[in-house]
Structure formats: C-alpha cells, structure tokens
Amino acid sequence: MAMDLTLDSLARSFSETGYVTTEDDQILITVYLALKLGKPLLVTGAPGVGKTEIAKVLSKAFDAELIRLQCYEGLDEHKALYEWNYQRQLLRIQMMKDSECLAEKDLFSPDYLLARPLLKAIQNSGPTVLLIDEIDKTDEEFEAFLFEVLSDFQVSIPELGTVSAQQIPMVVLTSNGERELSDGLKRRCIFLYVELPSVDKEYKIIRAKVPEAGEKLSRQVAQAVSLLRSGLDLRKQPSIAETLDWIRAMMALEAERLTPELIDKTLNLLLKNKEDRDGFEKNLGSEDLVDQVLQAEYKNAGR
Amino acid sequence: MQELDLRVTNFVHLLRVMGIRISVAETLDAIKGLTYADLGDRAQVKAALRATLLKNMDQLPLFEEAFSSYFSPPEVKGQRHAQRQEVEQVQAREISRAESELQFQGESLELTVEQKQLYSKLPEEGKQRIQDFLQRSSEGHKLGEKLDVNFKPIIENLVRGQLDYWKRQLGEETPLFDLVPSGEDEMDDLLREVADSLREHHGNYLYEDLKNIADKDLPKVNSLIRKLSKRLASRISRRYHSSKRVGRLDFRRTIHSSLSYGGTPVELKFKRRPRSKPKFLLLCDVSGSMARYASFVLQFIYGLSSALKGIESFVFSEDLERTTFVRGQNFEESMVKIMNRSQEWGGGTNLARSLDTLLAHYPDAISKDTVIILLSDTKTLEARRAALQLKQIGEKVKQIIWLNTLPRKQWSQHKSVREFDRVSRMFECYTLAHLEKIMSSQFV
Numbered sequence: 058m059a060m061d062l063t064l065d066s067l068a069r070s071f072s073e074t075g076y077v078t079t080e081d082d083q084i085l086i087t088v089y090l091a092l093k094l095g096k097p098l099l100v101t102g103a104p105g106v107g108k109t110e111i112a113k114v115l116s117k118a119f120d121a122e123l124i125r126l127q128c129y130e131g132l133d134e135h136k137a138l139y140e141w142n143y144q145r146q147l148l149r150i151q152m153m154k155d156s157e158c159l160a161e162k163d164l165f166s167p168d169y170l171l172a173r174p175l176l177k178a179i180q181n182s183g184p185t186v187l188l189i190d191e192i193d194k195t196d197e198e199f200e201a202f203l204f205e206v207l208s209d210f211q212v213s214i215p216e217l218g219t220v221s222a223q224q225i226p227m228v229v230l231t232s233n234g235e236r237e238l239s240d241g242l243k244r245r246c247i248f249l250y251v252e253l254p255s256v257d258k259e260y261k262i263i264r265a266k267v268p269e270a271g272e273k274l275s276r277q278v279a280q281a282v283s284l285l286r287s288g289l290d291l292r293k294q295p296s297i298a299e300t301l302d303w304i305r306a307m308m309a310l311e312a313e314r315l316t317p318e319l320i321d322k323t324l325n326l327l328l329k330n331k332e333d334r335d336g337f338e339k340n341l342g343s344e345d346l347v348d349q350v351l352q353a354e355y356k357n358a359g360r
Numbered sequence: 361m362q363e364l365d366l367r368v369t370n371f372v373h374l375l376r377v378m379g380i381r382i383s384v385a386e387t388l389d390a391i392k393g394l395t396y397a398d399l400g401d402r403a404q405v406k407a408a409l410r411a412t413l414l415k416n417m418d419q420l421p422l423f424e425e426a427f428s429s430y431f432s433p434p435e436v437k438g439q440r441h442a443q444r445q446e447v448e449q450v451q452a453r454e455i456s457r458a459e460s461e462l463q464f465q466g467e468s469l470e471l472t473v474e475q476k477q478l479y480s481k482l483p484e485e486g487k488q489r490i491q492d493f494l495q496r497s498s499e500g501h502k503l504g505e506k507l508d509v510n511f512k513p514i515i516e517n518l519v520r521g522q523l524d525y526w527k528r529q530l531g532e533e534t535p536l537f538d539l540v541p542s543g544e545d546e547m548d549d550l551l552r553e554v555a556d557s558l559r560e561h562h563g564n565y566l567y568e569d570l571k572n573i574a575d576k577d578l579p580k581v582n583s584l585i586r587k588l589s590k591r592l593a594s595r596i597s598r599r600y601h602s603s604k605r606v607g608r609l610d611f612r613r614t615i616h617s618s619l620s621y622g623g624t625p626v627e628l629k630f631k632r633r634p635r636s637k638p639k640f641l642l643l644c645d646v647s648g649s650m651a652r653y654a655s656f657v658l659q660f661i662y663g664l665s666s667a668l669k670g671i672e673s674f675v676f677s678e679d680l681e682r683t684t685f686v687r688g689q690n691f692e693e694s695m696v697k698i699m700n701r702s703q704e705w706g707g708g709t710n711l712a713r714s715l716d717t718l719l720a721h722y723p724d725a726i727s728k729d730t731v732i733i734l735l736s737d738t739k740t741l742e743a744r745r746a747a748l749q750l751k752q753i754g755e756k757v758k759q760i761i762w763l764n765t766l767p768r769k770q771w772s773q774h775k776s777v778r779e780f781d782r783v784s785r786m787f788e789c790y791t792l793a794h795l796e797k798i799m800s801s802q803f804v
Contacts, residue, residue, distance in 0.1 A: 083407040086397070090411055093396045094389060101417065144626055151624065234417075235591070243415035244383050247393075250417045290583055 064089050070118030076110060077254075077261045084111070084249065091247040097207050097228035099192075099243065102251035104233050105296020111249075112188035112229035121184035121227065126174035128195045134202055138212060139176045142169045165216035175206055178226045185226035193232040197239060204242045253294060256283045262297055263304055270304050277315040278304045280350045282327070288349075289336055295327045303327045315350055317343035364399075365391055371430050372413065374550055378426060380419050386412055402431070418796065425554040444549050454480035461491055464515045465498045465507075471516070475523050482526055490522055566793045570765075571652040584792055585656060588799050589663025638731045638758055640664065640671045643718075645736035647677040647709040653765050653790070657735045658683070660795070672725050676714035677707035682722070712742035715749045730757040734784065737765045738776040747779040754783055763789035763798070 067089050071078055078084045088111065091098035100108040116123035126137055146164045153159040172180060178187040192200065206212065210222035230246065232238060254262060260279040263270060270278075282300045285291065295303075306323045307315075320343035328334050372387045390412040397404040406427055414423045432440075458476040459468045471479075479487065497515050500507045566584075568574075573581055613629035621627075642661050646654040654675065665671045665684075673683050718725065732753070740746055754760050762784040764777065771777040780786065787798050 080403060083403075083410065086404055086407040087411040090393045090396060090408055094392060096389065099415075143628065147624060147626060237416075240381065240383075240415075244386055246415075247389070247411045248415045249411060250420075290579070 062089065062092055067092075067118070071114055074114045074117045075265045076107070076114045077258060077265055079255070079258050079261075081255070082252065082258065084251065087247060087249040088115070091249075092227060094247065095225060097230055097246045098249060099230045099232065099238075099246035100249045100251060101232045101234050103253060103294060103296065105298045106251045106253055107297060108231040108251055109188065109190055112186050112231075115227055115229065116186040119184050119186070119227070121186045122181060123186045123188060124174050124178045124181070124226075125188045125190060128189065128191045128193075128199075130194055130196070132195050132199055134199070135173070137173050137175050137199070137203075138206070139173055139214065140171050141165065142171050145169055162216075167217070170214070170217070175203075176212060176220065178228075179210055179212060179220055179222045181226070182223050184224065187226040187228045189228065189230045191233060192230045192242075193234065193236045193238060200239050200242050204239075204245050207245060253286060254297060256280055259283065259297065259300060263301065266301055267304050267308065270308055271313060273314055274307065274312060275304065277350050277354070278307070280353050281315060281320075281346055284346060284349050284353075285327070285337070285341075289333070289340060291328070291333045291336065292330050293328075293333060299327050299329075315347055317347050320346060364394060368394065368409075371409070371426070374426055374430055374547060375413060375423065377547055377551065378422050378554065380414065380416075380422060382413050386415075405431070421558060422554070425557045426550075428557065429550050429553045440549055440553065444546075451477065461487065462494065462519065463498075464494055464512050465509060467509065467512065469494075469512070469516045469519055471520065471523075475520065478523050478527055478530075481530065486526055490519060493522075494519070566796075567791050569790050570656050570792065571790075573656075581656070581792060582659065584796070585660050586663050588796060589660050592799050593664050593668050637670075637729070639725075639727065639729050640668075641725050641730050641732045641757075642671065642673040643680075643714070643732065643734045643736075644673065644675045644683075645677065645709060645711075645734075645740075646675040647707055649739070650677075650709075650735070650737060650765065653735065656792075656795075657763070672722070674714075674718065674722075676709075676711065678710050678713065680714035680717040709736070709740040710742060711736065711740040711746040712749060715746060715753070719749075719753075726753060726756050728756065728758060732757055732760045733763065734760060735763045735765070735789070738762075738774060738780050740776065743776040743779050747783055750780065751783040760784040762786040763795075765790045 064085065068078070068085055071085065088098060090096075098111070100111055102108055112123060112125075115121065146169050149164060149169075150159070174187070178185050189203070192203075195203075207228060210225055211219055213219045230242075256279045259282060260276050263275040263279060264272070267275070278300065282295055282303075286294050303323060303326045306326050307319060310319065310322065312319050324334070324337070324343070328337055368391050369387060372382050372390070376382055390409055393408040393412045394405065397408040399405060409427065410423060414420065455473065455476045458471075458479045462469045462471065462476070462479060479490070482490075494515070497507060497511070502511075568577075608631050610629045610631045614625050614627070617627045617629060618625040640661075642657075644650075644654045644657055644661075658673070658675075661671060661673050665673070671684070674680050675683050750760060760783065762780055764771070764780075764786050766774065766777065766788075767790060768788040771781070777786070788794055789798060
C-alpha cells in the first residue's frame with residue numbers, strides 16, 4: 058500500500074474524504090512520510106483542530122479497519138492489549154468440575170482471550186489504522202509499554218506464544234499536549250503539529266462541511282473566528298468543531314450574513330467560558346467584531 | 361547522496377548546539393524521509409526535516425530560524441563568510457592594540473584574549489585610566505628604589521581586577537538568545553544569525569532578564585505565565601489524580617463479594633495504590649532587588665492557585681508574610697492588596713528570620729507532601745543559619761526547589777549560592793525561558 062503511494066494520490070484521498078489541507082499546514086507531506094517510513098504518526102495540537110479526523114480519513118482512504126484505543130488515566134496493558142475472560146473461565150470450571158477431562162490448556166485457549174485494541178490491530182489480517190487517541194492522558198508507565206509494542210508489533214502471550222502482526226498497521230497517536238510525552242515515544246514517531254486554521258483554510262472547511270451556508274456567511278464566520286482567536290486573550294480558543302456548530306446555529310436562524318444581534322444570540326456556542334464571554338464584551342463586543350469583519354472583507358475585495 | 365547525508369548531519373549538529381535534542385535514529389529518519397521528498401521543493405524539505413527532527417513545538421521558532429540560516433542561498437553564505445573574516449580582522453587589530461597599550465616597562469602584560477577584548481571595548485576614559493596607572497607604575501618607586509620587572513605579576517593582577525570591575529559595569533553581553541556558543545566559528549556565526557533573527561521576529565522577552573521586561577511585552581509575558589501555570593496545574597492534577605490503576609489482590613473484599621455468587625470469586629477486587637498529591641509552599645523574596653521577579657512569580661502562583669487547591673504562598677524580605685491567594689480573586693486586585701498591606705515589599709533580606717517565623721506560626725504548612733518553591737537571589741543576612749534551617753526543613757518535606765535569579769555564571773562567585781545549593785535543588789531562573797524549561801522538566 059505504502060509502496061504505491063504518492064503525494065498526489067494521498068492529496069486526492071484526503072480531498073475525496075472532505076479533509077481540507079493546505080501547503081502551509083504540512084499535514085499531507087508529514088502523513089505521507091509517516092506512511093512511507095512505516096512509522097507511527099504523532100499528531101499534537103489544540104483540541105478540535107482535526108487530529109483524530111486524520112486517522113478516520115486514512116481508514117477511509119485505504120479502506121482499512123479503524124481500531125481505536127481511547128486513552129485515559131489508569132489505562133493499563135490489560136485494557137489495551139488483552140486479558141483472559143476470567144468469568145467465562147470460572148464458569149467453565151464450574152460446569153466441568155465433576156468431569157476429569159478439563160485440561161489447563163483448554164482454559165487458556167483463544168476462545169477465552171479478550172483481545173483489546175492493540176492485540177486486535179496486530180491480529181488483523183487486512184489493512185488497519187490503529188488510532189491511539191489522547192495519549193497524553195495515560196501514565197508514563199503505559200507510554201513506555203506502548204512504545205515497546207509499537208517498535209516490534211509483536212506480543213508475547215505466555216500461555217499462547219508470540220503473536221506477530223501480519224500486516225503492520227498505520228498508527229496514529231494524538232495528544233492535546235496536556236503533558237509532555239516521553240522522549241522515547243516521540244523519537245519513534247513522525248511528528249505533526251496541527252495549528253488552528255487560517256481564515257482561508259477555515260473557510261474551505263466550512264464550505265466542505267456546511268455547504269448549505271452561503272459563501273458570504275462562511276467567509277464572514279471564518280474571519281470572525283480568526284479575529285476572536287488573535288484579538289482576544291482567550292482562555293479557550295474556539296475549535297473548528299465549535300466554528301461549525303456556530304455556523305449551523307446561524308443556519309438554523311436562517312441567517313445570511315453576520316450581524317451584531319446574531320452574534321449576541323449565538324456566541325455561547327463559540328465562547329463557552331464565562332471569563333472569555335466577559336473579556337469579549339469588555340474588549341471587543343459584537344458590533345466592533347462585525348465592523349472588523351466587514352473591514353477585512355473590503356480589504357480582501359480591494360486586493 | 362553523501363552530500364545529502366552530510367548536509368543533514370550538519371544541520372542536526374546546529375540544532376543540537378541550539379539545545380534541541382535529536383537522536384541518531386531521528387537523524388536517520390530525516391535522511392530517509394528526504395529521499396521521499398522533492399529536494400527541489402524547499403517547503404517539502406523543510407516539512408520532512410521538521411516532521412522527523414522537531415518533537416517539541418516550543419522549539420519551532422528555533423527550528424524555523426535555523427532552517428532559514430542553514431539552507432540559505434550561496435550568496436548569503438558568501439556574505440556571511442566575508443563578514444566573519446572582517447570581524448576576525450577587527451578583533452585581531454583590537455587585540456594587537458590592547459597588547460601595545462597594556463605594557464609594564466615595555467613588556468606586554470599576560471592577559472587572556474577575553475581580557476584583551478574586554479579592554480578594547482572600554483570607553484576611552486576607562487582605557488586612559490588603566491594606561492595612566494601602567495605609566496605611573498612603570499616609572500614608580502618603592503622604598504626609594506625603582507620598581508623592576510619582578511613587580512609585573514602584581515601589576516597584572518591589579519589590571520585584571522580593574523578589567524573585572526569594568527566587566528561588571530558593562531554588564532552581560534547581549535544574550536545569544538540562550539544559545540551557548542559552540543566554539544566553532546562557522547557554527548557560532550550561524551548561531552549569531554539565528555539569535556538576531558529570533559530577536560527581530562519574536563522579540564526578546566522570552567530571554568530577557570525579567571527585571572528588564574519592557575511594558576509593551578507585559579501582555580505577552582502575562583499570557584505565557586498563565587499558560588505555564590495552567591500546564592503545570594493540569595500535569596499535577598493528572599499525575600496525582602487518585603488512579604484507577606490497581607495494585608495487589610484485595611482478598612478481604614474479593615471473598616466478601618464472592619458470597620453473592622455462592623462462594624465463587626467471580627469478581628476480583630484489587631487494592632488501589634495510594635498516591636499523595638504534593639502541597640506547594642511558595643516563599644518569594646520581595647526585597648528591593650527581587651521585587652520585579654517576585655511580581656512575575658506570584659502571578660504564576662496565582663495561576664496555579666486558581667486551578668489547584670492547597671497552595672500556600674508567602675513573601676519575605678526582613679521577615680515573612682502570608683499572601684495565599686483566594687480562588688476567584690482577581691490577580692491585579694490581590695496584588696494591590698498584598699503590596700498595600702505588606703511591610704516587607706522592597707526591604708532588605710533575612711531568610712533565617714523569615715524561616716523562624718514560618719516554623720513558629722505556620723508549622724502545619726510543613727509536611728512530608730510539601731514541595732517548597734523558594735524564589736530568591738540567595739543574597740541574605742545570616743545565610744549560614746538559613747542554610748542550616750533549610751537543611752532541617754528539607755528532612756521533613758518532599759523537596760525544596762530554589763529558583764535562583766542570579767545567572768548561573770555568577771554562582772561560583774557567591775558563597776551563599778554554594779550554601780543553599782547543598783540543601784535544595786537549585787535552578788537558574790531569571791528569564792521566562794528558564795521558567796518554561798523548569799516547568800517542562802519533571803520537577804515534581
């Protein structure tokens with residue numbers, strides 16, 4: 058798969074699945090390199106910039122099964138790799154307690170093995186995308202265990218032997234950067250930082266995801282969100298998903314262009330923090346925001 | 361192909377000199393990655409190198425500037441080479457002039473190249489004063505006899521003393537943006553170029569001594585401090601969150617739960633691993649020389665206090681005062697209250713007395729889970745006694761972290777630094793870049 062891959066074919070696949078990339082964001086070339094080098098792709102960036110989406114796009118583009126490991130505090134190898142179905146084993150023992158033909162190996166057979174995402178990805182015979190989401194939420198011990206699995210793609214199960222991957226899965230790890238990841242893990246990955254989008258890129262995303270919104274409103278919303286991100290010292294920057302929710306809310310109100318009243322009615326979908334709302338009222342306000350959006354529009358039209 | 365390998369390994373060397381950690385495996389990835397990129401496309405080459413070599417986004421500006429400087433067109437490189445030669449010639453002339461001016465009875469003084477260069481940078485009146493001194497000494501008498509060449513070492517020592525004085529007066533050189541010179545001319549030229557570009561494009565506030573931060577940079581600085589405190593708060597709360605991770609089998613609970621299954625242990629119960637969250641105790645020196653640093657660090661602690669419970673903060677100069685922030689209180693208002701109320705702001709420093717007060721009035725603040733963060737330049741009265749007290753306190757707490765606002769280069773000149781370095785974990789901390797580096801390290 059990676060052998061036939063070219064940068065152009067990857068760009069086409071991304072575009073067909075509706076994932077917008079630009080030359081500046083370096084997403085395509087980085088994903089391409091990760092696939093060509095057969096290395097895990099570590100994607101970081103603020104929440105809501107489309108990190109997880111990359112794995113989904115790869116799964117669609119290569120018609121690969123997406124196996125997701127959602128990380129959380131306390132996740133351990135039993136939940137991530139495999140565990141024995143203890144209750145089922147007990148049941149079997151209870152059922153067979155009067156019979157003498159129950160051997161230990163019967164209880165530790167693949168029937169009683171609960172494969173968790175990492176083992177599933179290794180065992181899968183077809184193309185696979187393994188998404189390890191929010192790796193920064195796990196403990197450091199788990200991270201160390203993980204990079205051992207990711208280097209060899211094989212697992213030793215004492216009762217069954219070693220299981221090796223039939224086909225190396227494409228691995229995408231995401232992190233919101235809440236914790237510094239270990240050097241060991243970062244070293245083994247190709248690194249991609251996804252930034253919040255530029256006005257043009259966000260406009261393209263809106264057009265791709267909410268085509269029913271007119272060109273004018275889409276451009277104005279993209280501009281307004283960009284002004285909010287750069288002009289205010291926000292505690293939580295609006296994500297792309299929030300921009301899309303905002304414009305969908307405007308569509309529900311049958312809006313065709315941005316107005317101060319419309320912003321007042323819908324801004325809760327974009328700024329979800331009271332301090333950010335207060336900061337917006339104090340330092341910018343909906344009328345000024347619309348003014349600035351219009352000014353930017355005139356400036357662009359004049360170019 | 362070999363040319364490509366060489367270019368990449370030299371670029372990696374430059375990045376390493378700049379403080380970016382890159383392993384051999386990553387270098388190999390970069391070289392292999394470039395074979396899949398269009399080498400005629402600068403953007404692709406940059407993206408390939410960035411994806412394989414840069415794993416910490418805080419270092420992105422460094423990488424960007426290093427890439428622009430290193431992969432610059434040949435004419436720019438030629439210009440750089442010419443500039444270096446010019447600088448070398450000027451330096452050689454300056455050193456030779458210094459040698460001819462710094463003589464005792466016709467013999468050049470034995471001074472280091474650095475000292476000669478320093479001499480050449482002195483204002484004319486400074487040079488003149490040293491020359492006058494040498495002139496008088498050359499012709500001077502002791503006990504009626506003319507000074508001879510045996511006095512030369514004494515004269516040299518006196519001149520070195522004067523040069524040291526001027527070194528302190530002239531202050532530190534413009535920092536190389538926290539980039540440490542490598543000693544290789546070509547590399548240092550690149551470093552200098554990177555530092556200039558960083559200064560031009562990103563401002564110097566990250567690497568500027570906090571006491572010199574310009575008012576125009578304050579919003580950016582405050583925003584960064586808030587980000588740092590948020591990052592540390594989330595790391596602490598996550599790391600010490602009561603973990604679901606299980607320990608050994610809990611037989612008592614397992615047997616108890618098995619009763620509902622007729623004695624079969626269907627549900628296994630495990631013991632939870634106990635983990636205690638650290639309690640922070642900040643001691644912030646607000647004496648005259650430290651007040652400006654303190655305002656930034658207090659802002660950092662305020663950010664932490666907004667996200668984490670149980671942070672005690674104190675300011676001290678001649679004595680100690682409690683300033684613990686209340687959640688939900690605005691920082692500016694809190695600071696105004698603290699400064700208006702405080703008897704200590706801007707006074708002299710007596711850490712020993714302050715620690716006496718801490719132990720006498722706030723003994724509960726010290727426990728085995730306490731992490732003490734102490735911000736001070738170590739210049740205090742009764743330093744010896746304070747160090748002994750800290751040693752005793754250190755035995756009762758988790759750890760003592762000392763954020764020292766003196767540049768590390770000066771540490772060896774201060775006895776007090778050595779005293780306190782023995783009883784605490786000391787970090788150099790006079791710029792935001794230092795604070796950021798400390799926060800990124802696993803310091804708790």
